[in-house]
Amino acid sequence: MTKVDVLLGLQWGDEGKGKVVDVLAPHYDAVARFQGGPNAGHTLVVDGKKCVLRSIPSGILRQGQMNIVGSGVVIDAVLLMEEVQQLERDGINVTSRLKIARKAHLILPTHRLLDAAGERLKGSQRIGTTGKGIGPAYTDKVRRTGLRVGDVEGDFLARYERARDGHMRLLQALGERPDLSQLEQPWLEAIDFMRRFELVDCENYVNGLLRGGKRLLAEGAQGSMLDVDYGSYPFVTSSTTVCAGACTGLGVAPSNIGEVYGIFKAYCTRVGAGPFPTELHDEVGSEMRRLGHEYGAVTGRERRCGWIDLVALRYAIQLSGVTKLIMMKSDVLDAMPTIKVCDAYRLPGGGTTSQMPYSIDNVTPIYTEVPGWLTDLTHATSEQDLPEAFVSYVSLLEERLDVPIAIVSVGPDREQTIVRKNRG
Ligand code: IMP
Numbered sequence: 383m384t385k386v387d388v389l390l391g392l393q394w395g396d397e398g399k400g401k402v403v404d405v406l407a408p409h410y411d412a413v414a415r416f417q418g419g420p421n422a423g424h425t426l427v428v429d430g431k432k433c434v435l436r437s438i439p440s441g442i443l444r445q446g447q448m449n450i451v452g453s454g455v456v457i458d459a460v461l462l463m464e465e466v467q468q469l470e471r472d473g474i475n476v477t478s479r480l481k482i483a484r485k486a487h488l489i490l491p492t493h494r495l496l497d498a499a500g501e502r503l504k505g506s507q508r509i510g511t512t513g514k515g516i517g518p519a520y521t522d523k524v525r526r527t528g529l530r531v532g533d534v535e536g537d538f539l540a541r542y543e544r545a546r547d548g549h550m551r552l553l554q555a556l557g558e559r560p561d562l563s564q565l566e567q568p569w570l571e572a573i574d575f576m577r578r579f580e581l582v583d584c585e586n587y588v589n590g591l592l593r594g595g596k597r598l599l600a601e602g603a604q605g606s607m608l609d610v611d612y613g614s615y616p617f618v619t620s621s622t623t624v625c626a627g628a629c630t631g632l633g634v635a636p637s638n639i640g641e642v643y644g645i646f647k648a649y650c651t652r653v654g655a656g657p658f659p660t661e662l663h664d665e666v667g668s669e670m671r672r673l674g675h676e677y678g679a680v681t682g683r684e685r686r687c688g689w690i691d692l693v694a695l696r697y698a699i700q701l702s703g704v705t706k707l708i709m710m711k712s713d714v715l716d717a718m719p720t721i722k723v724c725d726a727y728r729l730p731g732g733g734t735t736s737q738m739p740y741s742i743d744n745v746t747p748i749y750t751e752v753p754g755w756l757t758d759l760t761h762a763t764s765e766q767d768l769p770e771a772f773v774s775y776v777s778l779l780e781e782r783l784d785v786p787i788a789i790v791s792v793g794p795d796r797e798q799t800i801v802r803k804n805r806g
Contacts (some may be wrong), residue, residue: 385640386588386598388628390670391605392698394614394652396678396685397645398710398791399422403440403601405799406643413597414588415451417621418603419519420461421490421512423679425637426740427794433472434679436525437462439601440472448591449532452600453485453584454631456519457531458494459572462581464604466575468668482576483584484532492549493518499558509617510654512680531581534573537695542570578662585633589652592638598667606698607652616744617656625702644704644785646695646776648712651685653678657742660688660724674714689722689749692782699785706788706805709779712772713759713792721775722749751780759792765802 389399389406394738404426407413420436427433428443434773451457466476493515500517501508512515522528533541545560553560578805591598602623607613609623621627629636632673647672652658659666672674676685698704715721726736727745734748755771762768768790778785786806792798 383638384592384595384626385638386592386632386634386641387641387703388600388625388639389643389645390602390623390625390704392644392646392695392696392704393605393650393691394607394651394658395422395603395605396676397647398760399601399603400426400435400440400645401710401791401794401799402708402789403732404443404727404798406599407444407447407768408442409597410441410447411451412414412448412591412598412600412706413500413555414452414494414598414600414632415439415455415603415629416452416600417454417623419456419463419514419516420458421514421680422603423437423618424601424603425679425794426562429796430797436465436518436680438465438469438476438480438670439658441457441478441599441601442469442479445487448479448503450582450584450588451480451482451486452588452632453483454627455483455486456484456489456516456523458489458514459487459576461514461570463572464576480579481529481582481587482579484530484535485584486531487519487523487528487534489515489519490529490533490545490549491562491569492546492553492560493522493570494565495553495558496549499556502745503556503725507755508655510683511654512678514680517620531576534577535581536571547636551562551691554679568602578651588632588634592634600632602627606701607694609701612697612701614656614794617654624698641706641707642702643705643706643788644702645698645710646690647710648673649687649716650691650692650694651676653681653685654684658686658688659727659745660691660747661686661691662688666718669717670714673717674711684722689724689747690779691722691724691747692779693727693736695783696736699783704785707780707783708787708791709776709791710791711789712790716758717756718754720755721752723752723778723782724748725750730753751777760798763797765800
């Protein structure tokens with residue numbers, strides 16, 4: 383029996399998971415998404431061409447791999463259909479290489495309306511969701527009123543109408559005037575489109591693959607600091623983004639988890655509202671945004687940028703038992719004369735901590751400053767090409783995080799990826 387390797391974002395999402403899955407994919411027979419939904423936007427650049435995947439695992443871009451949308455995912459059928467059609471226009475065969483879990487929940491058109499209404503009601507306390515109906519779909523799942531993919535095999539329309547009518551009553555009670563006229567028909571057509579894929583009992587299918595000696599990579603979405611239990615609650619998403627989510631989202635036992643890859647950027651970003659201790663409101667932050675193209679892949683929103691936060695990274699590593707680290711977007715810091723690393727927080731009530739406190743509202747980062755490398759990393763193709771100051775930065779992070787940094791990425795393309803020797 384083989385084990386599932388897991389790939390997770392360790393910050394607030396957008397760490398570059400899409401690119402890494404694509405780089406790691408040749409080592410695997412199958413890639414699975416286990417949580418989240420089209421709030422994710424995994425950007426890949428292959429042969430200079432940009433591609434954004436939302437619900438489909440990043441393995442789809444490599445021939446020969448099976449891709450699985452797991453039970454812990456929430457699916458918007460319209461967006462899934464659009465994604466499939468775009469990939470097929472690009473010459474990628476999706477239908478025979480994508481399996482969908484029957485137990486995955488469906489995002490209804492009314493979930494999107496409820497997401498928007500919920501944000502409006504929260505006013506200044508709004509989360510800044512992606513507006514894709516993620517929270518309401520997961521709410522229905524735990525309220526035990528959700529519709530699942532497997533329901534399309536039964537008396538679907540009656541179930542859908544019951545759920546829709548419940549949502550409409552709720553929206554009206556919230557003072558909304560919901561209009562489904564443009565949304566419902568395309569959604570029902572997209573539900574029909576979904577029937578072309580093989581629907582599977584994901585837990586049986588995945589464990590069958592493992593028993594057959596197949597190698598499976600579980601691709602996380604969002605980041606550990608957006609986890610519904612352990613992230614910066616309530617400014618989080620509604621799913622389990624840490625490693626445990628791969629177990630529940632795919633139906634895999636904890637003892638069948640193998641390598642846990644943790645991805646982080648050489649700096650840090652966050653999109654939407656919520657605390658962000660190392661955020662920069664100055665020129666340096668703007669420069670990170672400009673050079674790192676830090677705009678949401680799904681919403682186009684500006685991402686907030688700041689220095690790397692080792693308190694949050696150590697916390698995320700602990701939560702998921704990360705065995706290997708992957709550092710992304712190193713090249714964005716190429717022109718910075720000095721780089722700051724947050725190693726502890728000063729607490730608002732006095733004192734300091736190097737461990738994640740209950741709340742990170744109003745903590746002040748305590749920084750170590752290191753010299754920048756002032757070298758263009760984008761042409762580096764091996765470890766020998768990396769400047770000394772950059773290697774020192776990587777070593778400092780490894781020492782403080784206590785996990786080897788196995789891969790560093792120096793640009794968006796597949797080729798701009800350096801696998802470090804003696805790092806497992
Ligand atoms: P939701 O997942 O759309 O409900 O949004 C909840 C919070 O998670 C918001 O702050 C979003 O900006 C953030 N979020 C959701 N998905 C992503 C992602 O893929 N990358 C970064 N942030 C995300």
